[in-house]
Amino acid sequence: MNRINQKLEEDKKLLSIYFTAGYPQLEDTVPIIEKLQESGVDLLEIGLPFSDPLADGPTIQKSSTQALKNGMTTEKLFEQLKNIRKTVHIPLIIMGYFNPILQYGVENFCKKCSEIGVDGLIIPDLPADVFHDEYKAIFEKYGLINVFLITPQTSEERVRFIDKVSNGFIYMVSSASVTGAKNTFGDIQTDYFKRIAHMNLNAPQIVGFGISNKETFNSATQHAKGAIIGSAFIKFIKEHPIEDIDVFVKTIR
Amino acid sequence: MSYNINNKGYYGEFGGAYIPEMLYPNVEELRQNYLKVMAEPEFQNEFQQLLKDYVGRPSPLYFAERLSEEYGAKIYLKREDLNHTGAHKINNTIGQILMAQRLGKNRIIAETGAGQHGVATATVCALMGIECVVYMGEIDIARQAPNVARMKMLGAEVRPALSGSRTLKDATNEAIRDWINNPVDTHYIIGSAIGPHPYPDMVTRFQSIISEEIKWQLKEKEGRENPDYVIACIGGGSNAAGAYYHFLDNPDVGIVAIEAAGKGINSGESAATSVLGKEGIIHGCKTLLMQTDDGQITEPYSISAGLDYPGVGPLHAHLYRSGRGEFYSITDDDAMKAGLELSKTEGIIPAIESAHALAVFKHKTFKENDVVVINLSGRGDKDLNTYIDYFNL
Numbered sequence: 001m002n003r004i005n006q007k008l009e010e011d012k013k014l015l016s017i018y019f020t021a022g023y024p025q026l027e028d029t030v031p032i033i034e035k036l037q038e039s040g041v042d043l044l045e046i047g048l049p050f051s052d053p054l055a056d057g058p059t060i061q062k063s064s065t066q067a068l069k070n071g072m073t074t075e076k077l078f079e080q081l082k083n084i085r086k087t088v089h090i091p092l093i094i095m096g097y098f099n100p101i102l103q104y105g106v107e108n109f110c111k112k113c114s115e116i117g118v119d120g121l122i123i124p125d126l127p128a129d130v131f132h133d134e135y136k137a138i139f140e141k142y143g144l145i146n147v148f149l150i151t152p153q154t155s156e157e158r159v160r161f162i163d164k165v166s167n168g169f170i171y172m173v174s175s176a177s178v179t180g181a182k183n184t185f186g187d188i189q190t191d192y193f194k195r196i197a198h199m200n201l202n203a204p205q206i207v208g209f210g211i212s213n214k215e216t217f218n219s220a221t222q223h224a225k226g227a228i229i230g231s232a233f234i235k236f237i238k239e240h241p242i243e244d245i246d247v248f249v250k251t252i253r
Numbered sequence: 254m255s256y257n258i259n260n261k262g263y264y265g266e267f268g269g270a271y272i273p274e275m276l277y278p279n280v281e282e283l284r285q286n287y288l289k290v291m292a293e294p295e296f297q298n299e300f301q302q303l304l305k306d307y308v309g310r311p312s313p314l315y316f317a318e319r320l321s322e323e324y325g326a327k328i329y330l331k332r333e334d335l336n337h338t339g340a341h342k343i344n345n346t347i348g349q350i351l352m353a354q355r356l357g358k359n360r361i362i363a364e365t366g367a368g369q370h371g372v373a374t375a376t377v378c379a380l381m382g383i384e385c386v387v388y389m390g391e392i393d394i395a396r397q398a399p400n401v402a403r404m405k406m407l408g409a410e411v412r413p414a415l416s417g418s419r420t421l422k423d424a425t426n427e428a429i430r431d432w433i434n435n436p437v438d439t440h441y442i443i444g445s446a447i448g449p450h451p452y453p454d455m456v457t458r459f460q461s462i463i464s465e466e467i468k469w470q471l472k473e474k475e476g477r478e479n480p481d482y483v484i485a486c487i488g489g490g491s492n493a494a495g496a497y498y499h500f501l502d503n504p505d506v507g508i509v510a511i512e513a514a515g516k517g518i519n520s521g522e523s524a525a526t527s528v529l530g531k532e533g534i535i536h537g538c539k540t541l542l543m544q545t546d547d548g549q550i551t552e553p554y555s556i557s558a559g560l561d562y563p564g565v566g567p568l569h570a571h572l573y574r575s576g577r578g579e580f581y582s583i584t585d586d587d588a589m590k591a592g593l594e595l596s597k598t599e600g601i602i603p604a605i606e607s608a609h610a611l612a613v614f615k616h617k618t619f620k621e622n623d624v625v626v627i628n629l630s631g632r633g634d635k636d637l638n639t640y641i642d643y644f645n646l
Binding site (some may be wrong): 177 | 269270271272273274275277278416417422423426429430433434435436437531532533534535536537544546547548549550551
């Protein structure tokens with residue numbers, strides 16, 4: 001069974017952390033992953049940086065720009081992750097925009113992920129329909145889970161469609177925004193979390209965008225299986241040494 | 254071979270809608286409605302009326318006698334430069350503001366490079382009394398001050414794009430992010446034949462008034478509807494898409510596309526996407542774009558801000574790949590010379606974008622009886638400073 005599915009079966013609320021590969025320093029990728037695992041994080045999203053990250057707010061944009069300046073490339077990331085499964089056992093997901101993956105070759109990319117032991121992908125600008133028609137077979141061949149997003153504006157019919165094509169979890173975008181935009185959740189978000197929870201979907205939901213502290217983590221996971229922290233962690237890692245990552249994780253749960 | 258969009262939103266292998274889920278409801282709403290709305294007689298009446306009374310259409314098809322003598326062909330100029338706001342851009346913004354109203358949107362966002370599309374958008378928003386936010390790269394704001402001032406006079410808010418290279422590509426990213434953050438009340442008026450389906454097709458249809466007029470105007474002047482060649486410059490490619498549209502399925506009409514070579518195709522400072530680009534995804538569509546081997550989008554360069562885009566509309570990628578279009582690249586220097594030449598021979602100062610199309614004669618010779626239509630997409634007023642610096646006027 002894929003590590004993501006195993007993790008989703010655990011009886012706990014999952015904490016997932018997103019970070020940009022090759023940031024703040026090019027060779028920080030692996031030490032950050034190892035430290036996040038040691039700090040008790042359940043699931044990791046490794047950001048493959050892109051020049052034009054449409055769905056990201058300023059924090060992740062800047063980290064991506066810096067990572068690219070540092071020399072991060074697709075090949076470099078695979079090189080860094082080559083031996084990651086010798087030390088890391090938690091699920092690893094690569095999150096990246098479609099163009100770099102397309103240039104690497106979708107099949108090559110999937111093959112490489114599978115060899116390394118990456119468990120899944122999140123590609124925000126690869127819509128579920130296109131994935132379903134063109135790339136699903138490749139992902140299945142290499143045992144990779146593809147994660148789709150839903151938002152408060154996603155129609156019920158489409159949520160059902162996305163649930164049907166999801167074989168891991170659904171990435172539930174907390175509000176109509178790019179990453180990193182909100183600090184607290186209001187009634188609108190809570191109602192949306194409840195509405196989705198009541199749909200009894202097959203795929204568990206993990207909430208992302210706008211989770212930055214204990215309060216937002218708790219409120220997001222009240223109705224969902226877990227939550228993802230991205231921008232808040234990137235801000236932290238920009239200013240603190242990797243050894244201090246457990247301090248950040250402890251403030252969340 | 255078809256040159257129209259298919260039911261999945263592709264021209265051949267190019268196009269589609271590669272968008273984050275956050276944009277799906279907006280883009281889907283537009284996709285489901287745009288053809289229906291455009292077909293409504295009431296919409297058409299209002300659109301045609303505004304094009305006539307407000308934009309000043311039809312734009313003349315002018316026989317350029319002296320230019321024709323010089324190059325030994327019958328050269329006609331389609332005078333989009335005489336439109337209100339000085340370029341073809343307003344054909345599309347009029348269409349899209351009416352579309353936005355039909356969809357119940359009360360806030361408009363747009364991206365702009367040189368500021369022409371920004372001005373055309375701010376203009377229609379002023380006309381309709383709708384809130385307007387235009388994203389413009391910080392660097393472009395500095396080098397296009399008069400257009401920034403125009404937008405402000407027209408009541409628009411100009412927001413600097415501070416990310417990435419701070420030019421058109423980044424302004425487009427910021428506009429898309431704004432749309433993600435405002436998914437219900439806002440319509441995004443994309444200015445070129447780019448973006449996720451249905452934008453390339455919708456923009457092309459609004460611009461297709463250009464070729465529609467060429468047909469009847471040429472019939473009056475030459476007794477035939479179809480020229481031997483239609484020539485246009487291409488950045489994203491909206492003026493070209495409009496000028497080609499009604500001729501695409503007629504193999505007797507040569508389709509000629511002129512891209513900006515900048516300082517030379519191999520100089521590292523160029524915007525000749527068909528030559529330098531590879532297939533990829535930019536701003537929601539699959540097309541040819543300039544990128545690194547690793548799939549990072551690179552910075553184009555052209556003296557003309559309107560051609561300074563790393564991608565090209567998916568229709569044009571298809572015309573290139575299929576061989577339907579003949580593509581040439583023109584350097585800054587040749588474009589500037591062609592701009593000066595048109596000024597002196599015909600008394601028309603063209604936009605530097607359009608001057609690229611006029612430089613076609615450097616690469617291609619025509620037969621004496623060839624009827625050649627060049628789309629003069631915009632006027633040169635906005636480029637005066639560039640002309641002054643370049644020619645030490």
